[in-house]
Amino acid sequence: MSKLIHIGFGNIVNADKIISIVSPEAAPIKRMVQKAKEQGTGVDATQGRKTKAVLVMENGMLVLSALLPETISARAQSESENITDES
Structure with missing residues (x-):
């Protein structure tokens, strides 16, 4: 089953397809x-808000997300814990 995570403003991505979540500040x-x-x-x-995280996907x-990388990571981890708890 795919894990979907909210990345802000009603946008959702498949957490299983994320390779990395990085800050957009580096050149x-x-x-x-x-x-x-x-x-x-x-x-x-x-x-239209400032980009605070860039998600690199498998494909x-x-x-680009306006949420901090830490926020998205925490959501992805809490989703995986919820799935583990339900099993």
């Missing part, structure tokens, strides 16, 4: 985001 990440926008492989889920897509 290499900024270049990755710019390249993804140019190639059409980026999804902006910030609803090479980037998802």
